[in-house]
Amino acid sequence: MEKPVSKRLTDYVEKIAILYPMQYGFRQNSSVDMALVNIQDIITKSTDSNQYAAVVFLDLAKAFDTVDHSILLKMSIYGIRGVALLWFTDYLSGRTQQVQCNGALSSFRYIKCGVPQGSNLGQLLFLLYINDLPKATKVLKYVLFADDTNAFCCHMTF
Numbered sequence: 001m002e003k004p005v006s007k008r009l010t011d012y013v014e015k016i017a018i019l020y021p022m023q024y025g026f027r028q029n030s031s032v033d034m035a036l037v038n039i040q041d042i043i044t045k046s047t048d049s050n051q052y053a054a055v056v057f058l059d060l061a062k063a064f065d066t067v068d069h070s071i072l073l074k075m076s077i078y079g080i081r082g083v084a085l086l087w088f089t090d091y092l093s094g095r096t097q098q099v100q101c102n103g104a105l106s107s108f109r110y111i112k113c114g115v116p117q118g119s120n121l122g123q124l125l126f127l128l129y130i131n132d133l134p135k136a137t138k139v140l141k142y143v144l145f146a147d148d149t150n151a152f153c154c155h156m157t158f
Contacts, residue, residue, distance in 0.1 A: 005087065006120035009080075018078050019127055020134050025146025026123035035145040039152075042141060046154040056151045063147030064122055065114040067129045069093070072115075075128065091121070 013019055019027070024035040039055075046053035060066055069092045075085055092115070096108040115122040115129075126147070133149065134142040141152040 002120040006124060009121070009124055012080075013078075013124065013128070016079070018131065020131055020142070020144060022134075022142060023127060023131070023144040025144065025148070026127055032145055035143055035150075038143050039150055042143070042152050042154070046152075051154045054153045058149040058151065060147040060149075064117050064126055067115045067126060068113050072125060072129045078128065088125075 014028075022035075022038060024030045024032065024038075043053045043055075073085070073089055073092070075081075075088065080088070095111040095116075097111055098108045099106045115125045123146075130144070130147075130149075133144070134140075139153060141154065143150045143152070
């Protein structure tokens with residue numbers, strides 16, 4: 001069931017251009033090379049315009065495990081409502097995990113954060129989750145590649 005849902009969601013996301021345009025991870029016709037060219041272009045344009053370019057490189061550790069279900073399920077802002085939203089709610093809810101350490105198994109615990117890794121949907125759900133990050137401020141420019149975020153601040157030098 002995941003595969004057709006993933007295909008349909010991908011088609012929808014691409015058709016109405018939901019994803020941040022400088023998100024280069026987990027997207028067809030996109031690559032880390034394109035992200036690097038974009039980064040170089042921002043720095044070169046700043047330098048050529050007598051500006052400084054400060055950049056912060058961020059990499060989320062265990063990124064797929066950080067996805068808060070309650071935030072992700074606010075997909076209605078992207079037009080995902082009704083039965084589709086209920087499906088995603090059901091898909092993420094009621095999952096459990098347990099840990100084995102030195103041969104001992106923990107009890108099962110409900111998962112409140114994270115998307116299934118290695119699934120057909122996990123990557124796209126993660127991109128939707130972080131999609132609003134570049135809207136946090138207009139001062140910075142962002143180039144994203146999956147869970148790697150590059151935040152740029154360019155300004156005139158004195």
